[in-house]
Amino acid sequence: MNFFSYRVYWIMQVSWWLFTTLVLRQPTTKYFNQPMQLGSYLTINFLVGLFFTHFYAKIYLTKDRENGQMIVFPFVSSLLLGLVFFLIDYFFGFQRYRKPSMGIALEAYDYYQFFIESVRYVIIWFLFFHLFLSNRKAQKKELELANAEMSLKTAELENLKNQLNPHFLFNAINSIKALTIFDPELARQALTELSQLLRTSLSMGNQQLVPLSMELTLVRDYLFLEKIRYEKRLDYSFDIKPETLSLSIPPMSVQLLVENAIKHGIGKNKLGGKLRIISDYSQNIFTLKVINTGKIVSTASEDGVGMKNLQKRLFLNFQDKASFTLTQKDDYVEATISIMI
16 A cells, blocks of 8 residues: 555555445345344455455555546446445345345346445445545645655755855965965964864755854854955954854855955955944844945856855745845945844
């Protein structure tokens, strides 16, 4: 039984055929007042119904059937099983019916009526079985579709993350390369920070979501490297609410915003600028903000891909419960991620 458990199946089987035997086919004529006759008749009916319907279910479920066969096969099978019950009644002389029990001769119409009645009890089982089977198949297809969508979602997320990582690594290495010329000691220290940064990023590799605390560890290492490079031109600070540290976000999302803020805002200003990272949680909304000195400008293609990927990752993980906005407020650019928890 591929579409439902054996336990459910056998509970259905035994319950239905007990009901059919003891209620629907229970004889009321005087002929069956004898315990032996009645016991034999009921036992045979129960076993025949149970065996033949189970045999039918096994055959039906082990063979792939076309649309035409799905109608013809149960229809013919119900007629055949009805014929078996008709023959059981024939063996007992049709004594469960009033005319034979009263000794009245049967006409051709009576045999036709007996056969229809035998099929009537059987057809109910076939209808219920196939309705139940169709429902279970539909549930299985929904589950398979959900699994397929999840696999597609996971594959797309992995693809998006893979597009971000090379860009991030390229910028970190460029920062250290600049240090090796002017201050080898600081370059060695920067390499230590980079190794910690890479260790953190690699630990994120197989995760679709990470706690904010892990993401901030990555961001702090990155900012340490950039601070060595920009010195007094980079002034950054964190305003993180403790209750947000355990909340989940897509990995490297804040890091991407910080990187863009430095590259397109602070890095292009001769005097440098300020960078502030803020997190808050209020009224079931988790908010992350990266605010930096600068103006919104058209980004290069690779940076545009990064922002689009961030939006896609937010949607794939949270659907309509997450949003990303980039706004200009006076001399500051504000990037905001909002997630409804």
